Amino acid sequence: MECSSNPTPLLLCHPPLDNLDKEKSTVDTNGSVDRVIAFDPSALRHQRKIPAAFIWPSIDAASTDDDGLAVPAVDLSGFAGGDAAATARAAAQVRAACGAHGFFHVIGHGVDACLARDALSCMAGFFALPRARKLRGRGRGSRSAGSAMWGYAGAHAERFTCMLPWKETLSFGYRELGGDRGVVDYFTSNLGEEFESMGWIYQKYCKAMKDLSLTVMELLAVSLGVERSHYRDFFEDSSSIMRLNYYPPCQEPELTLGTGPHCDPTALTILHQDDVGGLEVFADGRWRPVRPVDGALVVNIGDTFMALCNGRYKSCLHRAVVNRQQERRSLAFFLCPQEDRVVRPPSGNLGAPRLYPDFTWAEFLGFTQRQYRVDARTLQAFTEWLGQSPS
């Protein structure tokens, strides 16, 4: 597999647009995947070496610098309460962080601490289930573009054949409109009635993340000098993605990755990580950890927001590493526009000259699920692909 996520000379690394098809060259001649790995950490634990499919190119798995990334802790309480000085301070912090690397912590965010704790801890029960049971949570999503990514996935081994991530995930969609128990219904209909209480935890957690993401959108607008409600209104009817990440301990952590180097294609990510650590950002030419801070949530700009602000704020390359001793859990809430909404920056001084073409989230999500494995240059590849498409 050609390197598709070389972090150093990003622009010098041009994999073919269909980097998914390239990987399928390891599919056998009658079209079926011949080396599907059933990711079963309890069985893999007894092997001295990890399977070759989990080994990443050394450039992607390059070691981490000790120097933690300086991410500001943006206190949202004053901003939400309408305090002018607190707003100016928060906007300045966000402007500096997003102009540099796009990552910041939020504190004073108002998310119930018990809910946040429960959402992180209750996933343990799910990932500890036998594999066959977890697989019941596969696939039945409502939206076709993303349906391959809904439900349970063990190392994405059904989608990819090499550079597999050392993780298990459970993903589901969240949209508020159309009912206030969509997540609960997802859990009970896909996993079983006994998952109802877990479904309620994520139902409430998603609502809290949606509200928080709209507050952050307001702050981003203020920080960019855009009309305060502009992005909030844009995302009011958003359809977002909730993902539970479970990273088991790994016997050869320096050879693999929990999540490979990528920029999030989505608009905004709110990450709740446990206290183990593993998130890293590629900044100033090196991989730097974003150390967990108790009570804080990590926020980062994704490609879709970078397009919405015409490149003023960065969607930055990041990854998650694993370690020998400890399992790690994280919760990622990905804010995405409603599928058919056109992504374009507001007119005015942000808008020209345009760096990216108009697109819809349905098109971009479809590209990441059918055409291209998300990496460091997804938005660029998507832009080129749009330019080549008939219309």
Ligand SMILES: C=C1C[C@]23C[C@@]1(O)CC[C@H]2[C@]1(C)CCC[C@@](C)(C(=O)O)[C@H]1[C@@H]3C(=O)O
């Ligand atoms: C739209 C998306 C694609 C990925 C999930 C997400 O909702 C946001 C980030 C993307 C991802 C996590 C980036 C790293 C590679 C990936 C395959 C993964 O390791 O999970 C990505 C997701 C995907 O499912 O395509």
Ligand SMILES: O=C(O)CCC(=O)C(=O)O
């Ligand atoms: O688990 C983490 O720390 C990061 C995961 C991530 O970047 C993602 O899911 O997009």
Ligand SMILES: [Fe+2]
């Ligand atoms: Fe990410």
